[in-house]
Amino acid sequence: MSGPDIWFRWNRKNRYTIAALLPLVSGARLVDRPRPGIMLYSIATPQAEEVYREVDAARNSGMKSVFIAGGPHPSARPEEVLRHFDYVVIGEGEETLPELIDALRTGRDPGSVKGIAYMKEGELIITERRGFVDLDRFPSFSRPLLAPIEITRGCPWGCAYCQTPRLCGSVMRHRSIPSILSHARMHMDLRFTSPNAFAYGSDGLKPRLERVELLLRTLSELGRPIYFGTFPSEVRPDFISGKALELITTYCTNRTLSIGGQSGSDRILRDINRGHCVHDIEMACEICLDHEIVPNVDLILCLPGETEEDQMLTVELAEQIVRMGGRVRVHRFMPLPGTPLESQEPSPLMREAELRLGRLALAGKLKGRLH
Numbered sequence: 114m115s116g117p118d119i120w121f122r123w124n125r126k127n128r129y130t131i132a133a134l135l136p137l138v139s140g141a142r143l144v145d146r147p148r149p150g151i152m153l154y155s156i157a158t159p160q161a162e163e164v165y166r167e168v169d170a171a172r173n174s175g176m177k178s179v180f181i182a183g184g185p186h187p188s189a190r191p192e193e194v195l196r197h198f199d200y201v202v203i204g205e206g207e208e209t210l211p212e213l214i215d216a217l218r219t220g221r222d223p224g225s226v227k228g229i230a231y232m233k234e235g236e237l238i239i240t241e242r243r244g245f246v247d248l249d250r251f252p253s254f255s256r257p258l259l260a261p262i263e264i265t266r267g268c269p270w271g272c273a274y275c276q277t278p279r280l281c282g283s284v285m286r287h288r289s290i291p292s293i294l295s296h297a298r299m300h301m302d303l304r305f306t307s308p309n310a311f312a313y314g315s316d317g318l319k320p321r322l323e324r325v326e327l328l329l330r331t332l333s334e335l336g337r338p339i340y341f342g343t344f345p346s347e348v349r350p351d352f353i354s355g356k357a358l359e360l361i362t363t364y365c366t367n368r369t370l371s372i373g374g375q376s377g378s379d380r381i382l383r384d385i386n387r388g389h390c391v392h393d394i395e396m397a398c399e400i401c402l403d404h405e406i407v408p409n410v411d412l413i414l415c416l417p418g419e420t421e422e423d424q425m426l427t428v429e430l431a432e433q434i435v436r437m438g439g440r441v442r443v444h445r446f447m448p449l450p451g452t453p454l455e456s457q458e459p460s461p462l463m464r465e466a467e468l469r470l471g472r473l474a475l476a477g478k479l480k481g482r483l484h
């Protein structure tokens with residue numbers, strides 16, 4: 114059916130989402146600036162203000178476009194986003210976005226589309242909530258825009274700073290091995306997205322390593338390098354065991370693992386609902402190093418309620434990981450909409466923490482941003 118041109122506003126930050134949605138919108142093309150037609154955006158909180166400026170400028174220039182936003186930020190703050198956009202897709206876009214575009218093309222009432230928000234006569238309309246999708250019914254990507262293979266969506270843990278369970282639900286959904294295999298054939302080396310790679314095939318609370326092994330064994334028959342449990346996915350420390358690491362050393366190319374640690378303070382780990390303790394992080398690092406795998410541990414500084422003592426415990430944990438032979442990635446806490454911590458202020462960053470972490474960075478053992 115002919116109709117307005119459809120454009121995905123592509124950038125480096127949203128490319129995996131766009132890769133999943135592009136094959137679902139017939140005739141859509143990628144652009145790096147607004148064009149007349151239907152403009153589709155996927156927005157995370159750090160990019161929101163910049164995107165609003167771009168959309169406002171396009172409208173002010175007289176461009177005739179319908180602007181549609183989806184992603185974690187619009188899903189949590191539809192009313193704010195609708196000051197700049199015409200429609201918001203709330204939650205997962207695989208079913209909602211094509212249906213909304215079809216409604217716009219055919220002149221059907223958008224109010225019949227589940228899972229969207231829009232303004233009508235000054236009133237915010239949020240339509241009926243849409244259920245979560247079955248990953249196997251939709252591609253993780255298709256040519257020409259390749260992306261890591263999404264093997265799992267959703268997470269049962271509910272960490273207080275994290276948007277994943279709020280956006281994708283608390284029940285883990287896994288892509289089947291045949292579907293993963295069909296995507297893997299398009300790649301020269303294999304990388305994955307998952308909130309916790311060692312949770313593949315499980316309920317996300319306890320590993321089912323026989324499922325992980327079946328996946329890795331099947332993929333290894335393709336004879337391509339496999340990178341599992343490392344960027345862009347990660348693993349929880351309490352899912353790391355000797356048996357899990359043997360799967361990495363047997364089937365995979367990566368000799369690092371990305372581990373979500375988050376804090377060196379047990380009190381903070383409890384407060385943010387991580388479901389593991391500092392000892393689990395230390396044990397995970399030890400098991401990694403015993404298997405000659407370098408642990409690369411994510412830590413968050415300045416979490417709400419973090420005292421000076423808590424912050425120094427996190428700095429000490431970072432130093433300890435580096436002494437053991439691991440690496441650290443630090444981030445400064447940012448309140449994300451839709452999470453229990455969305456209205457909490459970050460705790461102050463101590464000068465001493467900055468200096469000590471700066472030393473690790475200079476030694477090439479720490480990456481990340483504190484500002």
Ligand code: SF4
Nearest residue numbers: 268270271272275308
């Ligand atoms: S931080 Fe990881 S484990 Fe925690 S809720 Fe988010 S995805 Fe799940």
